[in-house]
Amino acid sequence: MTILFNYRHGFASKAQEKKYDNDDCNASGVIVEKNAEKLIFKVRLVEDCDKRGVIYYDNEDHLIFNKQTKKMEKPKKRIIRYMKRGEEGWFEFTNWESYN
Numbered sequence: 547m548t549i550l551f552n553y554r555h556g557f558a559s560k561a562q563e564k565k566y567d568n569d570d571c572n573a574s575g576v577i578v579e580k581n582a583e584k585l586i587f588k589v590r591l592v593e594d595c596d597k598r599g600v601i602y603y604d605n606e607d608h609l610i611f612n613k614q615t616k617k618m619e620k621p622k623k624r625i626i627r628y629m630k631r632g633e634e635g636w637f638e639f640t641n642w643e644s645y646n
Contacts, residue, residue: 547577549589549642555604558628562596571595574645578634589642590634599630602641 551573557563565571575589594600605625609618629635 548574548592548645549577550574550645551591551594551600552641552643553600554641555601555626558596558598558601562594565595573600575642581636586636586638588634588636591629591631594631599628599633601626602629602635602637603627 553566553573557566562571571593573591573594575591575593577587578590579588581587591599603625604627605621608621610621611617612619
């Protein structure tokens with residue numbers, strides 16, 4: 547089953563965003579494995595529009611628990627993770643949508 551990436555964490559570049567806005571390219575993947583218990587599935591990225599791939603994780607708007615202060619805080623360093631064509635990863639259903 548082919549599915550489309552939702553770009554929930556933004557675009558890898560302005561060029562990728564422009565291609566997406568103009569419907570020139572959509573990142574797509576194939577479901578490789580499912581985990582019905584945790585409601586996640588493993589996807590292999592088969593098409594993308596940027597040499598860096600797609601952003602599947604960005605901690606910019608996240609808070610983490612600091613064990614020393616016992617408070618939720620912004621991370622000290624921003625982490626962005628990319629997925630390139632041919633790579634596989636586990637995702638929640640909200641990161642992808644079905645392709646008609």
